Amino acid sequence: MxxxxxxxxxxxxxxxxxxxxxxxxxxxxxxxxxxxxxxxxxxxxxxxxxxxxxxxxxxxxxxxxxxxxxxxxxxxxxxxxxxxxxxxxxxxxxxxxxxxxxxxxxxxxxxxxxxxxxxxxxxxxxxxxxxxxxxxxxxxxxxxxxxxxxxxxxxxxxxxxxxxxxxxxxxxxxxxxxxxxxxxxxxxxxxxxxxxFADLEGFQRSVEHDPYAQTPDQALLSKLRGKDVLLVFVESYGRTVFDKPDYAAHILPLLKKSGAELQDSGIGVRSAFLTSPTYGGISWLAHGTLLSGLWIDSQSRYDRLVMSQRPTLNRLFQRAGWRTIAVQPAHTLPWPQGQYFGYDKIYAAQDLAYRGNAFNWITMPDQYTLSAIQRLERPAGPRPPVMAEIALISSHAPWTPLPRWVDWQQVGDGSIFSQARDGDAPAAVWQSTERIRQQYRKSIAYVLQTLVSYAKTYGDDKLVILVLGDHQPASFVTDNSASHDVPVHLIARDPEVIRAIDSWHWTPGLIPSAQAPVWGMDVLRGKWVETFSGEPGR
Incomplete structure (x- = not known):
């Protein structure tokens, strides 16, 4: 030895x-x-x-x-x-x-x-x-x-x-x-x-203070009274589709054409960018950031948020008389944190009654999700207005197979989406970075086409849609872009809603200009409440 x-x-x-x-x-x-x-x-x-x-x-x-x-x-x-x-x-x-x-x-x-x-x-x-x-x-x-x-x-x-x-x-x-x-x-x-450690101590103090907690209910969001407000998060819809030439060559013409179609249908659109607190995943940090008005860039901050009493944007809508719902087609397990956000109803995957095939990890295509909520929460007749937070997931990895759009009257229970058996398996697509990026781009195009079609088909004077990405896709898809920015679009037929945000200086149409503002995602909650309430929060 x-x-x-x-x-x-x-x-x-x-x-x-x-x-x-x-x-x-x-x-x-x-x-x-x-x-x-x-x-x-x-x-x-x-x-x-x-x-x-x-x-x-x-x-x-x-x-x-x-x-x-x-x-x-x-x-x-x-x-x-x-x-x-x-x-x-x-x-x-x-x-x-x-x-x-x-x-x-x-x-x-x-x-x-x-x-x-x-x-x-x-x-x-x-x-x-x-x-x-x-x-x-x-x-x-x-x-x-x-x-x-x-x-x-x-x-x-x-x-x-x-x-x-x-x-x-x-x-x-x-x-x-x-x-x-x-x-x-x-x-x-x-x-x-x-x-x-020091940051979390300071964050705790921010959680305990909210400038809108004491705003009178009758003044809160009064300029949207009677309207259905859909807050739609699009999975992995990042600024890279505008900045990366391979994506922009396909996505920008689609957005230009779709914006013109909405305008011809009498629907107004404004667009800008938000900076997401997360990148490539952990979508709930983006949801928590926008809804709380706080910068939630870690699981530790998120955990502290959901244990607090800070009112979310959902709860503010709820106080003002809206029925608040969450639509989470990716959720197949219990979601205890959902109690914090203030929903009257949470639609998980099983609650949406989808009878079609799953698209690998994607439980159901986005068109079915929107169709189901239209049927379940926006029927004709007297009812309270709905504020819905919707997570669209067709643009989530592995981006294969991809659903195809069908006529809205044919969506039904989703059994028409037998397309889940078509296309290459992930094992084939993920052998090539170029194939992955191509499939990602196609998935974003599908979601955008579906949203525009939904707005044209169901977008009456009572519908307001705020569409935004939750985060950039993974770095191998963005080609290691350092940007955390995501697009945001406000879509509404009522011109008063569009005029109300003139001071935001968002770009008309679906393509934000180079001069369009870039806000932190935590800023939008305050802007929204201040703009659409009868008096500023105290």
Whole structure:
């Protein structure tokens, strides 16, 4: 058995040496954003490597303890960087241990739902084994490095001294090759976690104050009295369809033509952009932001919001005499947070009585969702006005197969949508980024066509529709766009509704101009209440 002062191997071969150094180089230099994985970011002289090499030369147990600690730190570093990469690809940001503390529990719930309880625990055990194996592998690589440094044929101390001086010279001259990438990455996460704790304390104070809580019910939203208001979130409808030429070439002509059709039908339209608090997913953060008037950009903020007494936009409509409903065709499980928002009725997937086939993850096409709500909540005859928050999901991944529009009179119970058997399976589409983007673009076109057709068919003087995206699609669809903006459209036949927002300076039609305002999604609640109420909130 080797003693502590002995390295794991006195004579590592060339392949072992190369593999060990490559793994350690990756551990120190691997970026945590996919867009930054390039040769330039690996062409770096990290100070951490020089410090580690120096400490590994400590004698006896001290060198062994350094190796043990470094194996744990670098191994966990690789793991968390891989987590960062996954979170960044999905949501456009790195992992935050404070704000994303629920991800493990949510992941376990997903595994249990997909694999069953035994399968979920087996998957957890497998993942844990892989993580332990990775840390052990880093430890072996460090042992190889110790063997190199302890070789009498290599003047390690002199070489390291020269490298330190070289690094210092580069650093003083401002050369970016000399850096501290691992330390910078760890420090950024530490500061992010620390700032998140402070942010949540400030957020709690904001939750407890709402300027419209005391607005008289008779004045609240009085300029919309008697109208049905549909707040429609379109899944993954992001600004990228305007900014990315491959999408814009198809979507802009469609929007121009659809805007003209609405105008010819006597329906007014205004458009702008909102900045979403989320990117690529976690749609409920966008819903919470718009409805509460607070910036809900993390699960921690969302959890604090739904445990508060702050009145949502739904509750304000409810106070003013509207029947408030939520239409959530993606929900197949109980939704306890729904009690906070203030709905008289929640329509989950099973409540919409869809009898057609599911489109993979998509439980039903958007045209059926709109048709069902028209039938269930907007029948002819006396009734209270409806304020409906509707989530349209046909533009959610995997974007195959896609539904086709049918005549509204033929929608019925949805059994006509046998199209769910058509088209390529996700496994075929997702082999190509180009195919994924093509299918995404087609899904957005389908949703827009469906909404415009609904407005033309059912848009009487009592209907007001606010359409907006919940967030940008995933970064591999946006081509790593940094923008969190989403389009927003106000559609109404009553010209008084359109004139009421003249001061917003939104663009006529469905295509926001380059000068159109870009508000945070949290701003719209206040603008809406102030504009359509009889007197400003106090």
């Amino acid at each position: 080797p003693s502590f002062h002995q390295p794991s191997s006195r004579n590592p071969n060339l392949a072992q040496t190369f593999a060990a150094l490559a793994l350690l180089w990756i551990a120190l230099l691997l970026p945590n954003r996919a867009s930054e994985i390039n040769a330039a970011n690996f062409a770096c002289l990290p100070l951490e490597a020089l410090l580690l090499a120096s400490l590994l030369q400590l004698p006896d147990i001290w060198g062994w303890l350094v190796r043990l600690a470094a194996a744990g730190i670098l191994g966990l570093g690789i793991i968390f960087k891989l987590v960062d990469l996954g979170i960044d690809q999905a949501f456009g940001r790195p992992f935050n241990p404070v704000l994303d503390s629920r991800f493990p529990a949510d992941g376990m719930q997903w595994l249990t739902g997909s694999l069953g309880t035994p399968g979920a625990w087996l998957a957890v055990a497998l993942i844990a084994s892989l993580l332990i194996w990775l840390i052990l592998l880093v430890g072996i690589a460090l042992g190889q490095l110790q063997a190199i440094l302890s070789s009498p044929r290599i003047p390690a101390k002199q070489a390291l001294t020269a490298m330190f001086l070289f690094w210092l010279g580069l650093q003083l001259s401002g050369n970016p090759i000399a850096g501290t990438p691992f330390i910078d990455w760890a420090a950024a996460h530490w500061h992010s976690a620390r700032d998140s």
